[in-house]
Amino acid sequence: MSPNFPGLGPLDGGKVAVVVGGGPSGASCAIRMQQLAKQLHRDIRIVLFEPKQFEGERHFNQCVGVLSPPIMEILEDGLKISFPWHLVQREIYNYVLHSDRETILLEGEGQPSFAVHRVKFDAYLLKQAERQGIRVVQGRVTDLEFAPHGIMVYSDNENLRADVVVGAFGLDGGGCELFQRATSYQPPQALASIVTRIYPPVDFMKRFDSSIHAFLPGLRRIEFGAITPKKDHLTINIAGAQVTAEDMDAFLRLPAVRSVLPANFLPASLELQYFKGRFPIRPAKHLYGDRYVTLGDASGLLRPFKGKGINSGCLTGIRAAETILKLGISRKAFRSYYRLCDDVTQDMWYGRLIRQLAVSSANIGWLDVVIELARGHPHVRTGLFHCVSGHKSFKAIRQDISLRQTLPSLLFTGGRWLLKLTTQTHH
Numbered sequence: 001m002s003p004n005f006p007g008l009g010p011l012d013g014g015k016v017a018v019v020v021g022g023g024p025s026g027a028s029c030a031i032r033m034q035q036l037a038k039q040l041h042r043d044i045r046i047v048l049f050e051p052k053q054f055e056g057e058r059h060f061n062q063c064v065g066v067l068s069p070p071i072m073e074i075l076e077d078g079l080k081i082s083f084p085w086h087l088v089q090r091e092i093y094n095y096v097l098h099s100d101r102e103t104i105l106l107e108g109e110g111q112p113s114f115a116v117h118r119v120k121f122d123a124y125l126l127k128q129a130e131r132q133g134i135r136v137v138q139g140r141v142t143d144l145e146f147a148p149h150g151i152m153v154y155s156d157n158e159n160l161r162a163d164v165v166v167g168a169f170g171l172d173g174g175g176c177e178l179f180q181r182a183t184s185y186q187p188p189q190a191l192a193s194i195v196t197r198i199y200p201p202v203d204f205m206k207r208f209d210s211s212i213h214a215f216l217p218g219l220r221r222i223e224f225g226a227i228t229p230k231k232d233h234l235t236i237n238i239a240g241a242q243v244t245a246e247d248m249d250a251f252l253r254l255p256a257v258r259s260v261l262p263a264n265f266l267p268a269s270l271e272l273q274y275f276k277g278r279f280p281i282r283p284a285k286h287l288y289g290d291r292y293v294t295l296g297d298a299s300g301l302l303r304p305f306k307g308k309g310i311n312s313g314c315l316t317g318i319r320a321a322e323t324i325l326k327l328g329i330s331r332k333a334f335r336s337y338y339r340l341c342d343d344v345t346q347d348m349w350y351g352r353l354i355r356q357l358a359v360s361s362a363n364i365g366w367l368d369v370v371i372e373l374a375r376g377h378p379h380v381r382t383g384l385f386h387c388v389s390g391h392k393s394f395k396a397i398r399q400d401i402s403l404r405q406t407l408p409s410l411l412f413t414g415g416r417w418l419l420k421l422t423t424q425t426h427h
């Protein structure tokens with residue numbers, strides 16, 4: 001790969017890699033680069049910049065903190081680090097899907113998901129990186145200057161020259177702007193999200209089932225919502241192109257949502273704190289180039305409408321590290337990294353379709369029909385489980401649910417639903 005690109009071949013001894021951001025993607029990339037460098041007997045220097053101090057939980061992360069399969073394999077096989085059992089607050093086996101009128105339990109199969117405190121998970125990964133000899137600088141990268149023979153990296157702490165820069169800054173406005181200024185990178189399109197937490201009585205939390213409650217409400221501005229049980233609280237989040245605090249107020253008033261919360265819960269009477277975050281919904285433009293590559297949320301390389309951003313962050317980190325050490329740091333080498341992510345990119349089209357279908361079905365009430373159909377058809381129920389949990393790709397789900405087998409029942413159930421609706425309207 002290197003002959004056409006002098007200096008842009010696989011990173012070898014004496015070279016410097018700078019990672020901008022110490023979330024799951026940045027930490028994973030740094031850890032994997034360090035391990036490969038050792039294996040290949042290359043003395044490279046890896047410096048990771050992260051302004052937040054995760055240790056001591058001084059920063060909030062709006063992420064709900066659900067680690068879903070195959071996170072164990074990603075950590076233990078991909079990164080050769082132990083799964084942090086000590087951080088698990090709750091094991092999640094099932095999902096409960098709610099439309100405005102209907103509810104269905106979607107039972108999981110295989111490995112559960114694990115609810116953790118997200119900031120503690122980030123602290124754990126970063127500690128692993130430090131243990132492996134990576135230099136973690138507490139500071140924010142403020143500027144980058146690309147020159148043919150390297151990059152000058154400026155931060156609010158220290159400045160240094162690097163051979164490659166890895167953008168793992170999530171959807172942080174400053175990080176995006178920095179890369180936009182220095183390269184052709186353009187951040188991914190994203191959905192907004194509002195998150196809050198409530199702390200019900202201890203007994204209520206003990207009795208709460210080990211399920212995530214997912215909502216596809218008929219409210220036009222909300223694409224989906226979820227209530228996730230943690231150890232001593234429930235995390236509630238909603239997402240939509242432009243959701244606001246008022247949308248969260250409206251969500252918390254919905255009867256379907258109230259049915260999951262404590263009976264005496266009155267949102268207005270509580271001083272609820274709302275946090276705002278964002279989910280990427282498509283890949284960034286120019287997400288790699290000579291001497292730079294982006295990962296995780298910054299790259300937008302996530303399965304659409306599926307969550308699992310932590311897994312995607314770790315996986316893109318591992319794939320980028322392998323590209324840098326084995327193929328090189330040129331645009332051409334990073335094209336292979338992009339191709340390695342085809343599990344995500346090839347599911348984009350299906351993802352968008354499912355997203356549109358889910359939103360329109362919820363808005364016109366058609367989701368009730370799908371839920372009713374799923375009650376009588378185990379394969380539709382399993383398909384819904386995988387759609388909601390994100391455990392399988394949309395393409396695989398479509399292949400599992402034979403449309404020819406399902407269509408007659410769908411039409412029959414839909415017909416009955418229309419009849420019921422018409423009768424109700426006449427009365």
Ligand SMILES: Cc1cc2nc3c(=O)[nH]c(=O)nc-3n(C[C@H](O)[C@H](O)[C@H](O)COP(=O)(O)OP(=O)(O)OC[C@H]3O[C@@H](n4cnc5c(N)ncnc54)[C@H](O)[C@@H]3O)c2cc1C
Nearest residue numbers: 021023024025063064065066141170175277296297309310
């Ligand atoms: C409401 C909400 C709930 C979610 N729930 C889940 C969930 O339950 N499970 C799941 O798997 N995913 C979830 N996600 C997605 C998940 O949070 C992200 O996909 C994941 O954090 C991406 O990891 P990352 O390392 O790419 O970015 P981040 O985790 O955002 O990390 C980026 C890091 O870069 C640092 N940084 C930014 N700018 C600079 C700079 N200039 N210099 C140095 N450092 C910088 C930041 O401080 C930050 O620590 C959720 C997202 C949202 C919005």
